[in-house]
């Protein structure tokens with residue numbers, strides 16, 4: 001991979017910080033300089049804990065495929081949503097969180113006004129065209145004092161950033177390869193989701209969007 005391969009994304013995205021809530025920001029293109037370090041680490045993680053489809057407690061199969069790294073990984077099955085120290089597929093610990101991922105997440109959090117972020121969980125979502133994430137709140141963490149840091153790679157997405165009630169009309173925010181969204185503080189429990197991904201092939205990531213969501217869960 002060379003810098004040329006993500007030149008298109010860099011052109012689309014003037015770097016900068018867009019405020020989307022009282023304590024929420026989109027950091028445009030923030031992860032672009034990290035992509036070359038992130039991709040080999042992602043390949044290593046996914047060789048150990050491959051993407052898999054998970055089922056919600058209500059019996060629906062999620063359209064995004066999931067994996068995780070870090071001390072805790074988010075899982076769902078018929079008995080509920082929870083964080084687990086082991087990958088339910090192998091019953092062994094999730095892959096460790098690589099330094100490059102942790103550093104990116106903590107620097108992005110600092111840039112957004114959360115200097116003490118110490119993530120112990122990184123959920124990795126894979127969206128193929130048509131896959132989506134319904135509006136939800138991140139509420140399985142033990143405390144809500146740490147922000148959520150969400151890194152977008154690959155195909156563009158429309159991120160839905162709602163309010164504190166499910167019925168609140170969400171903002172629609174276009175996210176591109178390398179964008180990072182951080183929300184915390186008074187915004188930590190806002191509903192959010194992703195509209196169905198449009199058909200396409202990204203020059204670096206191929207026909208998919210991968211999202212890394214960092215949280216302090218334990």
Ligand SMILES: O=C(O)CCC(=O)C(=O)O
Pocket residue numbers: 123125133138150159192193194211213
């Ligand atoms: O893919 C995204 O941008 C958001 C992911 C998300 O909402 C989540 O993992 O809770």
